[in-house]
Amino acid sequence: MNPQTEIIDGLTRASACISPKYFYDAAGSALFEQITRLPAYYPTRVERQIMTTHGADIAQRIGTGGTVIEPGAGNCEKARALCQLIRPERFVALDISEDFLHQAVAGLRAALPGVTVSAVVADLTHAIALPVDVPMPRRLVFYPGSSIGNFDPPHALALLTRLRRLLDTDGVLLIGVDLVKEEAVLNAAYDDGEGITAAFNRNVLNHVNRLIDSNFEPGQWQHRAFFNAAESRIEMHLEARADTLVHWPGGGRSFVRGERIHTENSYKYRADDFVALLHRAGLSQTQIWSDPANWFAVILARP
Numbered sequence: 001m002n003p004q005t006e007i008i009d010g011l012t013r014a015s016a017c018i019s020p021k022y023f024y025d026a027a028g029s030a031l032f033e034q035i036t037r038l039p040a041y042y043p044t045r046v047e048r049q050i051m052t053t054h055g056a057d058i059a060q061r062i063g064t065g066g067t068v069i070e071p072g073a074g075n076c077e078k079a080r081a082l083c084q085l086i087r088p089e090r091f092v093a094l095d096i097s098e099d100f101l102h103q104a105v106a107g108l109r110a111a112l113p114g115v116t117v118s119a120v121v122a123d124l125t126h127a128i129a130l131p132v133d134v135p136m137p138r139r140l141v142f143y144p145g146s147s148i149g150n151f152d153p154p155h156a157l158a159l160l161t162r163l164r165r166l167l168d169t170d171g172v173l174l175i176g177v178d179l180v181k182e183e184a185v186l187n188a189a190y191d192d193g194e195g196i197t198a199a200f201n202r203n204v205l206n207h208v209n210r211l212i213d214s215n216f217e218p219g220q221w222q223h224r225a226f227f228n229a230a231e232s233r234i235e236m237h238l239e240a241r242a243d244t245l246v247h248w249p250g251g252g253r254s255f256v257r258g259e260r261i262h263t264e265n266s267y268k269y270r271a272d273d274f275v276a277l278l279h280r281a282g283l284s285q286t287q288i289w290s291d292p293a294n295w296f297a298v299i300l301a302r303p
Helices: 003-011 026-035 042-062 077-086 098-111 153-165 183-189 196-212 271-280
Strands: 067-071 090-095 116-121 139-143 172-178 221-228 233-240 244-248 251-255 260-267 285-290 296-302
Touching: 003 196, 026 098, 026 196, 042 077, 042 172, 042 183, 042 285, 042 296, 067 077, 077 090, 077 098, 077 139, 090 098, 098 116, 153 172, 153 271, 172 271, 183 221, 183 233, 196 221, 196 233, 196 260, 271 285, 271 296
Parallel strands: 067 090, 067 139, 090 116, 139 172
Antiparallel strands: 172 296, 221 233, 233 260, 244 251, 285 296
């Protein structure tokens, strides 16, 4: 399904939605980098603490050399620290935001002159195709930041299965997973007082406008984020501030005041439940590192 068809299909459902992958145009990627530096947004900070505290142990279990593959690479900052620990021969960055990806990879090449670095524009909701010259043995798939939480459990299992297919019998997956915690902490992380997450959420409408030639006015939409305990997930929505009519070529939709467009889920796991998901994806050997408060986990999984 092409982006135009996928977006219009989501907008015309009874409960309108936009896939969170459309957050990440150049502006959205830059806004997300700002979010990761906010005091309330704990995942990046706590994951970094885990990697700093346990980095030597993690590196010893992975070994040096080989190839690092990072889905959703973003600015490659986390990969830079990991590569300094394990000194791979090759690094492959995968991301949906092409301009942002190439900029990040250029910085990584400068920081790691001894590593062969490749950039692949990829949509993780589809099959992942790597360059044919990427060696199959000794691969490490590095998926930090709890981005797996953007996928509901069946789609998370499908993605983990796709990542497993990238690995030979000696390959490993290193993945960050956000854990269930107090609702107040979760809600604050996705609705910061500075308004950066609100700007990030509304920016998806600018991206959609370019992709389907629609006429969304982002200022007419209110950011909403909250923890849905029954589903164990943060939900993000855009709520119409007033009745509004949105057009795109060949169609459109009326939204009444208070009607929402669902833009993101971020699932929060219990460690045992996520390990069970890894087992179902064919990654049955696991090692877990966490912070003292058990807010976040970094998991090494092998076939």
